[in-house]
Structures are given as C-alpha cells and as structure tokens.
Amino acid sequence: MNALAATSRNFKQAAKLLGLDSKLEKSLLIPFREIKVECTIPKDDGTLASYVGFRVQHDNARGPMKGGIRYHHEVDPDEVNALAQLMTWKTAVANIPYGGAKGGIGCSPGELSISELERLTRVFTQKIHDLIGIHTDVPAPDMGTNSQTMAWILDEYSKFHGYSPAVVTGKPVDLGGSLGRDAATGRGVLFATEALLAEHGKSIAGQRFVIQGFGNVGSWAAQLITEAGGKVIAISDVTGAVKNSNGLDIPKLMKHSAENRGIKGFDGGDAIDPRSLLTEECDVLIPAALGGVINKDNANDIKAKYIIEAANHPTDPEADEILSKKGVLILPDILANSGGVTVSYFEWVQNIQGFMWDEEKVNSELRTYMQRGFRDVKEMCRSHHCDLRMGAFTLGVNRVARATVLRGWES
Template identity: 55%
Template sequence: GSLRVYVGYRVQHSGVRGPAKGGIRYHPSTDLNEVRALASAMTWKTALVNIPFGGAKGGINVNPKELSTFELQRLTRGYIRRIHLLLGPYRDVPAPDMNTNAQVMTWIFDEYSAHHGYTPACVTGKPVELGGSLGREAATGRGVFVMTEALMKDLSMPLPGARVVIQGFGNVGSFAARFFAEAGANIIAVADVSGAVYGEKGLDVRALLDHGRSTGSVRGFPGGKDMGSDDVLTLDCDVLVPAALECVLHKDNAPKVRARIVAEAANLPTTTEADEILNARGIHILPDILANSGGVTVSYFEWAQNLQQVYWEEEHVNSQMQKTLLRAYRQVAEMAALAKIPMREAAYTIAVDRVARAERLRGT
C-alpha cells in the first residue's frame, strides 16, 4: 500500500441569519478559492428562499472514484475528526454536494455523534432510516424543474414539447431530466463527464438512466448520437440546464448559446463575462441561487424534523418546498420586472438586503 495526503476545507461565510449551511464536495480541483466562493453563494441562497441559515461550504481535493469504500470512509471520518468542533445543529450543518451522497453523510453523522452524542440534526441528506427526509434526494432537481416551469409560464412558453438540454447527469441533472420528461418536454441531449448523447426527437430518460448505470456513461446510448460534453451547451433548444461544474458558460461559448432559458442547476456555472453576453442577447437566466435552492430548502425541512423528532410525509415535503420556492421566484421576478434588471441582480439584491438587515438588527 501507499500513503496519500489530501487537503480538506470548511469555510463559514455567514451565520448572522442562523447556523451556517452548505455541502461537502469531493473533487480533485477543490481548493480554498472555490470553497470560499461557494460558501458565499450559500449565504445568499438561504437568504433568498428565506430559511434560517447562513452560508458555508466544504470539500476535499480527492477523486473518490480512485478510493475504495473503506478508504473513502476513513477519509471522511478523518476530515470530521478535525473539524467537528466547528460543526453542530446550531453552528454549521453540512450536506451532500458533488461526489458525496447519503452514505457519506451517514459517516459524518456517526463520527460527529461519537464526539457529541446522538445528533441527527448535525448533517442533512442522510438516509431516511437515520433521520433523513423523504423527498431530499430529488429535491434539487425538482426545484430546478419547478423554477423553470414558473419562468416558462411567465414567458408563455409551453412545457409539453419543449426541447431541453442537460449538461451533468448526476443527482441533480438526472432528477431534473425525469421531471421535465414527465411533464412532456423532450430531453434532446444529456452530457456527463465522459461525453454526451443527442437525440433530435428526444431521449428516453429512464432507458438512458439504465444505460448509464450499466455502462458508466451516457455515450453509446441506442438511438442517440454521441458528441462532446461541452458541445451540448450550444445546441438549439428552449431550455439549457447546466448541472455540472462551475464556469462552463464563458465568454467564448456564450455568443453561441441558442437556448431561450438557462436554468443554472449547478453552482456558479456562468462567468461574469458570459452573464453579460447572455443578458445582452435576451436569453433568460434563472440564477443558481434561485434555480438550485430546492436542495437546501428540503435540507432545512430535514434539520427541523430532526430537532422536533416529528417526520413529514413526502407529499407534505414536496408541497412545502414548492410553496417556498415559488414565493422566492415571484419576489425575484417582480423585482426584476419593476426595476428592469436581470433576475440574477434582483435575486442578489433581495438576498443581500436580508443579510444586511439581520446584521444591523444584531449589531454585527
């Protein structure tokens, strides 16, 4: 065997409106600058949907596919042993993010509880058997769909038959694809880390999920045409859903984007330059702090259920999430229309104002 050293990070950006809240990601490119940026985005996201959290983010610069399950567990537990004093239900509550899942959250819960006693509210995104919430796994993808559907209604765009392109077919992208397909949209292209598949008349999402599980890639899907992962970003479509990494839309490809709506399922997928280009071209952007806020909203529900020891039916979770998200969407849409500004600017204006008011009231 050999010894490898990984660097872990946890950044707490704000706790003025409640415990810091944010995911933990495992990716080779994870560094302090990335985690800082994502932690600040969580502050604005929780403020925008008006749930009682601040912002945080964490991660380890590791490719989890290179580790065995045992090694991944040791890495996770070692990370928590070093930061557990920074965490807690009323201090900082982690959640899943890129390449982490309910199993990783279980190790976090167990390691934290070994130091502090049984504390299910110390982390969200857990399995239902250990205090997780029904509806949590699908929440971010469902939220992307709910927000996009609301914007399409405002733009008088019919959802049945709409052409949707999804870059990223992990948890968020795959659930978003399912919800769009169930509503009658045509998923014409899907990309993952290995490449992409295109089908002009639409892809069978369930069959594509099965294909991805059995082969480890969307490429080679029967009836589809293989293409590069980045190529899907410039396909002619109604809705483009970047659900993978940061900064995939930039000044070089933004002029070529042919979608009417960009629904940012990923965190920070659009650079500042690309944002300006897309806005100037009249493309409607659902900003990440609004579009992908379903996950943190249901994380809040899970945290509340853990503290109260009262558990909700899935239908109640989904209806409360939709109510919370649509209220936030309406506030952003109304401000954008009234002030004649892009939705991203409206979203940040609302979020920053809420955090600033909390700081003034607390005297910080």
C-alpha cells in the same frame, strides 16, 4: 474570471444597487471563519496518504451556517470561499433560517475504495467536529459525496457530542434523512423552470431541453421534465454526450448510465461532441455540472432562449453580458438550484422536532418555497430595474444585511 472573483463582483453590484454602507458591505463579504486541515489516512495497501480539507463558514446572521462538502481533485480555497458565499445568498433567497458555508477535500473519490473514503471522512470530521453543530454549521452532500458520507459524519460527530441526526442533512432515510431529498434539487429546478416559463405564457410541455450533466441533479431534472411533457433532446456527462431530436428515452438512459457508469454508448440517440452540447438548438438549456462552463468563448453561440442554472456558478460575468444583449433569460443558480438546501432545511426541522413528513408534504412545501422565491426575485427586479441574477442577489444580500444590522453588527 475565477468563481470567487465572479461571485464577489455580483455581490458588489448588488450592494451598489441597494446602497449599502461601505463598512457593512465589507463585513458581509469577509467570511466568518476559514478552516484548513490535514487529513492523513492509511490506504488499503498500508501506505499513508495526506489530503487537505477545507470548511469556509461565511455568514451566520440569519441562522446556522449551511452548505455541502465536496470531494474533488480541484477543491481549493477560492472555490470553497465562492461557494460558501453563494450559499449565504441562496439560503436568504429561499428565505430559510440559515447562513452559508461550504467544505471539501482535495481528492479524487473515484480512485479511493469505500473503506478509504470512510477513513478520510472520519478523520476530516475529527478535525472539524467542534466547529460544526446543529445550531452552528450543518453540512450536506455535494459533488463526490452522498448520503453514505453524511452517515459517516453523523456517526463520527455523535462519538463526541451524542447522537445528533440534525448535524448533517442529506442522510439515509433510515438515519433521519428526509423523504424526497434525493430528488430535491432536480425537482426544485423543475418548479423554478415552470415559474419562469409561466411568466412568459409557456409551460414545460412542448419545450425542448438540453441538459449538461447527468448526475443526481441532471438525471432527476431530466426525468421530472419528461414526466411534465418536456422533450429532453440532448444530455452529456463526463463520459460523453448523446442527442435525439425526437426526445431521449430518459428511463432507458438512466438504466444504461447505471449499468455502464455513464451515458457513453447509449443506443437511443446519436453520440455528439460534449463540447458542442451547450450550443445545441433548444428552448431551455440546463447546465447541471461544473461551474464556469458558459463563458465569453461560447456565449455567442448559445441558441437557447432560457438558461436554468442547476449547477453552481455555471455562467461567467462576461458571458452574462453577452447573453443579456442577445435576449437570453437566465434563472440564476442561487434561485434555480435552491431546492436541495430547502429540503435540507425540511430535514433539519424534522430531526429537531422528531417528526417525519411524508413525501407528498415535502414536495408540496418545496413547490411553495420555489414559487415564492421566484415571485420575490421578480419583485426585486421591478424595484431595482435589473435582470434576474441581480434580482436574486439584491434579494439575498438585502435579507442578510438587514439581519446583520438588526443583530447589532457595530456593537
């Protein structure tokens, strides 16, 4: 089942639990706007190359649409649609005044030079600048993009609309980015995990963690979990996987990864098959890479007691059912990885106010939002007698549905 089908299935199940009117249900599912543009740039060697860019603006009932822009060779309309829809429910679960959007360009960023990436970003911005904006649609970094990408978008957008730092989040701090933004998604994963474990009388300290993915989210989660007393026993990235039952030295692994562009060859543990990582014996499994990695083929072999979805849509619905029967508790992506968009909201607020917060305030507010989100999801679980995923979906869908009706959707 692809990401769009799976996300729509979860939405429809939540709509059924909420008893939504069928016309309202259909209205909430259909994106507000879908954008597809051609981006042709001169390469460094003088040849021309064309790429397809997408932006799906899913819903704006609760505020400006919000979502990342990813550069990846597998970007396609279905994936962008699914991620835009997930952002709508995610921002509602976090209870921040945004809707949902997502964008991307079908390219392999590792094969492009810095100057080619800049040209591609600027052409993409030229094609969509009149459809994004501070109170319309606010992009952010995602897979294959970073704060530099956002700086280019900000600069190109400002050529048309005047200097507008709030048009993107995840910017460099020197251009109005927020302190604490780099670590935000990983720190949010930590706070969400703490909340789930506390519900069962446990803490981070003493738990064994396995993390799939060692990019921004996975590396920050590993570092913060280790600092909180957790033991990260296995990690993988695109180059390989490493395991140490006594706990990996995360600072040393981060240094190795930075110097060697991946964790392959790290001497602080044993190399293992990356495909076996998800089924390693552990207490908490954190998929922090691509979607759809937990499926019906490997769900039966997963030994973790808890799964924290740091990636977007890492678990297929079929795997959900298998894991639920096994008693595995899954903290869904639209809650678990909402730390990034929450601090993006803080950044947007700071830009609009023209007043910068210190990092301690950012982290303190993030903890408050993540803990409140968990409590709100648990309340929906109790009200609708459902698991955490449906608790999160019913919470998000209900908030968007209420805003839609209050604004007069039939008028």
